[in-house]
Amino acid sequence: MRIVRILGLLFLLLGSNLGASSQNTWTLQSKDSHVRFVLQNKKINGRKELTYQVFYDNRSAIEPSKLSIVMDGHEYGSDVNLKSISEIENIHENYLLKSGKCINAVNDSREQTFLFQTKHGSPFAINVKIFNDGVAFRYSFPNNDKSKHCIDAEDTEFAVPTNGKAWIHPYDWNNRKRPSYEQYCDAAIAIRDDGKHERGWAFPMLFNTNDLWLMATEAQLDGTYPATHINNKGTNKAYKIASPEADEVAIPDDPRPVSTLPWQTPWRVVIVGNTLNTIFQTQMVTNLNPPCTFTDLSWIKPGRSCWSWWYSGGTVTDYETQLQYVRLSKEMGWEYTLIDAGWQRMKNGGNVEDVVRYANEMGVGVWLWYHSGAGREDSAASERIMSDKELRNQEMTHLQDIGVKGIKVDFFDTDKQRIIKLYPAILADAAKHHLMVDFHGATLPRGLERTYPNLMTTEAVRGAEGLGQQERCDHAAWHNSILPFTRNVVGSMDYTPVTFSNKIRRGVEAFRMTSMAHQLALAVVFESGFQCFADRAEAYLSLPDQPKNFLKSVPAAWDESVLLGGYPGDFVVVGRRVGSIWFIGGINGKPIERELEFNLPKDCHGKAFTMIVDGQDKDHFDYKEVKLSTDKMRVHVLPNGGFTAIIK
Numbered sequence: 289m290r291i292v293r294i295l296g297l298l299f300l301l302l303g304s305n306l307g308a309s310s311q312n313t314w315t316l317q318s319k320d321s322h323v324r325f326v327l328q329n330k331k332i333n334g335r336k337e338l339t340y341q342v343f344y345d346n347r348s349a350i351e352p353s354k355l356s357i358v359m360d361g362h363e364y365g366s367d368v369n370l371k372s373i374s375e376i377e378n379i380h381e382n383y384l385l386k387s388g389k390c391i392n393a394v395n396d397s398r399e400q401t402f403l404f405q406t407k408h409g410s411p412f413a414i415n416v417k418i419f420n421d422g423v424a425f426r427y428s429f430p431n432n433d434k435s436k437h438c439i440d441a442e443d444t445e446f447a448v449p450t451n452g453k454a455w456i457h458p459y460d461w462n463n464r465k466r467p468s469y470e471q472y473c474d475a476a477i478a479i480r481d482d483g484k485h486e487r488g489w490a491f492p493m494l495f496n497t498n499d500l501w502l503m504a505t506e507a508q509l510d511g512t513y514p515a516t517h518i519n520n521k522g523t524n525k526a527y528k529i530a531s532p533e534a535d536e537v538a539i540p541d542d543p544r545p546v547s548t549l550p551w552q553t554p555w556r557v558v559i560v561g562n563t564l565n566t567i568f569q570t571q572m573v574t575n576l577n578p579p580c581t582f583t584d585l586s587w588i589k590p591g592r593s594c595w596s597w598w599y600s601g602g603t604v605t606d607y608e609t610q611l612q613y614v615r616l617s618k619e620m621g622w623e624y625t626l627i628d629a630g631w632q633r634m635k636n637g638g639n640v641e642d643v644v645r646y647a648n649e650m651g652v653g654v655w656l657w658y659h660s661g662a663g664r665e666d667s668a669a670s671e672r673i674m675s676d677k678e679l680r681n682q683e684m685t686h687l688q689d690i691g692v693k694g695i696k697v698d699f700f701d702t703d704k705q706r707i708i709k710l711y712p713a714i715l716a717d718a719a720k721h722h723l724m725v726d727f728h729g730a731t732l733p734r735g736l737e738r739t740y741p742n743l744m745t746t747e748a749v750r751g752a753e754g755l756g757q758q759e760r761c762d763h764a765a766w767h768n769s770i771l772p773f774t775r776n777v778v779g780s781m782d783y784t785p786v787t788f789s790n791k792i793r794r795g796v797e798a799f800r801m802t803s804m805a806h807q808l809a810l811a812v813v814f815e816s817g818f819q820c821f822a823d824r825a826e827a828y829l830s831l832p833d834q835p836k837n838f839l840k841s842v843p844a845a846w847d848e849s850v851l852l853g854g855y856p857g858d859f860v861v862v863g864r865r866v867g868s869i870w871f872i873g874g875i876n877g878k879p880i881e882r883e884l885e886f887n888l889p890k891d892c893h894g895k896a897f898t899m900i901v902d903g904q905d906k907d908h909f910d911y912k913e914v915k916l917s918t919d920k921m922r923v924h925v926l927p928n929g930g931f932t933a934i935i936k
Contacts, residue, residue, distance in 0.1 A: 733779025
């Protein structure tokens, strides 16, 4: 609302002398002076065009890139005149997240709004926020108009310098979900390579160029805009914003954004720094979302869960098996157990209400799976509970009454605006009933967890569910070593990690190629506020004492997260801290035996600890006693191996 009020004030200044200024370049700089955003309105090919650039220490991160949006057939970005500029607002706020890479978040930024007028007399603004680790901007339309307006095209470009490499995920499809976000990243490809993907690329996009690391993504989806992606149709094949595809779901609704005014687009985000740790640690995506308005957050508790579905989906309907998994969580000290699709048909001695009652008596919370119901025409009536507000609240009232703690909502199937509206609607209603949420089969995170802290995690990743095919097992280590630099940067990730067993799919066994220590390390390397350990009960209960105790101890929310070493597709070493205790996890992304070198956090200097490392082969652990006199570490790992440690 604050932005809308500012824009209303600026609109009153349309007659100011500023509109007659000949100035055509404006600069906004970060507080530490490293990041610089340059906005220009100058003639290109005979027309005045709005463009922007991003610099880090005078190195180009984004070359001159078009700023243009077409609404109701009129272009906003060409032949426009500046009418006013707001004062620079310096922002410093501390806020608390319930989960994430750093729950004590800091928004330290500067903000400025540039108000323009089109040749048709329509006002619009470019809102800019600049941080020490990047910049974000969006279009705003300040008029008050309750008629519907349509964005025909958003031609915003990201002209990333081409002298480097890109790690980008295709905007991929499968038979059910469109997009699925569940394929592999195209890794270390040429920047602006179209990759021969008909539908372009998904956010986030990672680049290494001009000795800089940068990431492009978007933030704040409030239901007034679809989720967008990227194609190569900008100037000189620059990356350009693209709307969802018309045929993403069976329901043939419009892929274009539609809204009344005032209206603002999602933030277009460029994260930039001279180290990968800048990308890894950034909280820009959550900073760009509105604060939470809940008064009582005591019921929101991040945690670990077991899950019976991964090894054998049929277990979901078996009452006695679900009691076994409740006892597993009790034994391991995990806060939750998740019961997946099919729990309504539970038999063999009891129903889901009986499981919930038993679990609550054991101090274990239960999460239940639901279909979103909104993405497909062929969803059964029972699967549309979450898409119908009345049915949703009836169901959530019942869940709260019987003591369910969370819901996993699946199969959203499209990024169109109709479905994007459903995410905050589910979160808001769930909050009223003290239910936490896991979005599965969903779009990428855009920072909703700040506004709705009951959002614990989101899938949007090729996780352990995909390990039922040997080809995917063969690529798992490499894939795992990319995700901390890409998908997991922008939000909690429901990968369902730490699977020691070979996954059996339709009677065919796929053999795990990562080491046991690699799998254990994923509990630290991957961040999720609802960390769902997916393997069968026997796999965890049969672990040696030290790995078992590690899984009992590792939390699901962090005071600090640091990248200690790594490169996408090569290796990753992560340190995450709770209080004064550091949890260290490292994985080898390559099928070669090697030593990984990295620096431990400085406050670990001189401390003694035990490392859990690779044993004689991928199926065994070993242990290494360590007391360092320096911060430097070297750890021997097997092909696709890994290691963990707790440093107190």
